[in-house]
Amino acid sequence: MIMSFSLPLVKMQSLHKSYADGAIQVLKGIDIEMKPGERVVVIGPSGGGKSTLLRVMMGLEKIDSGSVTFDGKPYISSGSSESKTVIDMSVRRSIGMVFQHYTLFPHLNVLQNLILAPCKVRGEAKSKAQDRAQTLLERFGLGAKAKAYPAQLSGGQKQRVAIARALMLDPKLMLFDEVTSALDPELVGEVEQVILQLAAQNMPMMIVTHDMWFARNIASRVIFCAGGVVVEDGPPEQVLGSPKEERTKEFIDRVFHINQ
Amino acid sequence: MELDFSILSKFQYALLLGLWTTLKLTVICIVLGCALGFAVGLARTSRNIVLRALSSAYVEFFRGTPVLVQLFWIFFCLPLMLGVELSNFTSGVVALTLYMGAITSETFRASLKSIGPEQFDACVALGLPRNVQVVNVVLPQAVLRAIPTLLSNCVSLFKESALVSAVGMADLMFVGQNISNNTARPVEVLSVVALIYFVIAFPLTRAVSVIEARILGKLAI
Ligand SMILES: Nc1ncnc2c1ncn2[C@@H]1O[C@H](COP(=O)(O)OP(=O)(O)OP(=O)(O)O)[C@@H](O)[C@H]1O
Ligand SMILES: [Mg+2]
Numbered sequence: 001m002i003m004s005f006s007l008p009l010v011k012m013q014s015l016h017k018s019y020a021d022g023a024i025q026v027l028k029g030i031d032i033e034m035k036p037g038e039r040v041v042v043i044g045p046s047g048g049g050k051s052t053l054l055r056v057m058m059g060l061e062k063i064d065s066g067s068v069t070f071d072g073k074p075y076i077s078s079g080s081s082e083s084k085t086v087i088d089m090s091v092r093r094s095i096g097m098v099f100q101h102y103t104l105f106p107h108l109n110v111l112q113n114l115i116l117a118p119c120k121v122r123g124e125a126k127s128k129a130q131d132r133a134q135t136l137l138e139r140f141g142l143g144a145k146a147k148a149y150p151a152q153l154s155g156g157q158k159q160r161v162a163i164a165r166a167l168m169l170d171p172k173l174m175l176f177d178e179v180t181s182a183l184d185p186e187l188v189g190e191v192e193q194v195i196l197q198l199a200a201q202n203m204p205m206m207i208v209t210h211d212m213w214f215a216r217n218i219a220s221r222v223i224f225c226a227g228g229v230v231v232e233d234g235p236p237e238q239v240l241g242s243p244k245e246e247r248t249k250e251f252i253d254r255v256f257h258i259n260q
Numbered sequence: 261m262e263l264d265f266s267i268l269s270k271f272q273y274a275l276l277l278g279l280w281t282t283l284k285l286t287v288i289c290i291v292l293g294c295a296l297g298f299a300v301g302l303a304r305t306s307r308n309i310v311l312r313a314l315s316s317a318y319v320e321f322f323r324g325t326p327v328l329v330q331l332f333w334i335f336f337c338l339p340l341m342l343g344v345e346l347s348n349f350t351s352g353v354v355a356l357t358l359y360m361g362a363i364t365s366e367t368f369r370a371s372l373k374s375i376g377p378e379q380f381d382a383c384v385a386l387g388l389p390r391n392v393q394v395v396n397v398v399l400p401q402a403v404l405r406a407i408p409t410l411l412s413n414c415v416s417l418f419k420e421s422a423l424v425s426a427v428g429m430a431d432l433m434f435v436g437q438n439i440s441n442n443t444a445r446p447v448e449v450l451s452v453v454a455l456i457y458f459v460i461a462f463p464l465t466r467a468v469s470v471i472e473a474r475i476l477g478k479l480a481i
Binding site: 089096103105152 | 381382385387388389392397400401404479
């Protein structure tokens with residue numbers, strides 16, 4: 001615990017990101033420090049740069065300037081010359097991400113989806129990876145689906161498989177980008193339960209969601225992000241319950257209004 | 261007029277030999293043509309502009325000219341330009357492989373393009389190295405998606421292969437034509453030849469829709 005106090009898990013410094021050669025500024029200086037065990041929920045209006053932030057963290061997008069350290073180690077930095085983004089691949093392997101649209105490999109069955117990366121990236125023995133995969137699937141209530149293909153699963157099942165697939169690599173941080181937004185309402189719960197299960201095991205995570213009930217239940221901290229900057233940052237009771245900033249208040253009022 | 265199919269029994273063996281040549285030619289050109297087509301398909305989606313230009317020129321040229329002209333060109337002009345004698349069979353293989361490569365490259369290109377960017381996101385998020393991405397994610401999906409169209413391409417090749425009779429290759433068509441000339445029984449002979457082509461091609465065309473439904477249903481890709 002002393003360690004965790006002194007060392008942030010993630011430290012983003014002055015992240016800038018634009019698209020179309022600088023024509024579209026998406027991240028305009030993001031500074032976020034995340035402690036181990038924290039569960040950060042990022043909320044904000046559409047187009048505010050939430051997905052971009054997670055994609056940068058996953059190394060899927062290059063940055064214009066700024067830096068990220070992970071576990072005290074330099075992870076992402078913009079090199080001095082011409083926005084060359086340097087990403088430490090060994091660090092990136094300790095981050096897992098789940099997307100809105102499942103992104104399972106359609107030609108592989110559930111078990112094969114789960115063991116592909118462990119076998120090919122880490123050189124894990126197939127039988128060992130299969131055992132771990134089966135255990136994980138049972139834990140998520142998918143034990144009987146190991147041989148099914150993604151097309152034979154419901155959206156909620158697919159998303160749980162996607163989470164299990166990311167967990168196979170023992171990530172130290174999980175990123176969830178609106179993982180329930182594409183689901184039918186009655187399937188949202190089963191996916192959120194799985195993420196809550198992970199939360200109960202102290203998995204550090206960064207979650208983008210529009211589901212305020214879920215945000216309140218899972219967050220240890222909420223960040224309101226709009227126009228490419230962090231507008232408000234604090235405990236869920238404060239940011240969701242009694243926001244200080246006018247823009248946060250407006251957004252929360254609107255979202256709760258829609259939710260009702 | 262009277263039809264007498266019994267005369268064909270005398271030529272059974274010759275017809276089978278012709279069919280054998282047709283099948284051999286088709287199968288060889290399917291294998292070589294698909295390999296060529298996949299490579300060209302990759303080249304056409306490549307970031308390298310030279311590769312893209314060369315491969316596009318090849319495909320457009322072969323799709324934009326009659327197969328018969330291509331065949332004549334390779335039979336008569338290529339040996340002149342290379343200064344070597346090519347056997348009938350070799351010339352036939354070269355010509356039909358180039359034709360098959362051009363049409364299957366379009367098939368592969370479409371299937372490669374239909375793999376969405378989110379598949380690549382998933383690969384990156386799982387830390388899959390480039391070679392694993394290509395071999396385990398891109399290639400199998402591209403091939404699976406391409407299978408129904410590839411089968412149609414194969415059926416086309418099988419039928420187009422009859423053109424090699426025009427340059428004197430003793431395939432099914434050539435044998436049939438000879439028999440019909442010698443016996444002066446074109447109706448019987450050519451009908452049977454058509455029937456042989458049909459009996460082989462028809463199940464394949466039917467298989468296309470069955471396989472398509474299965475792949476699409478099971479994998480939804
Ligand atoms: N590849 C891209 N090229 C150009 N512009 C992009 C690209 N990706 C995102 N953008 C733009 O960047 C901005 C931020 O997008 P982002 O997806 O990060 O927002 P978001 O907060 O996740 O929104 P949402 O709640 O709708 O998911 C948007 O204006 C979007 O149009
Ligand atoms: Mg988004």
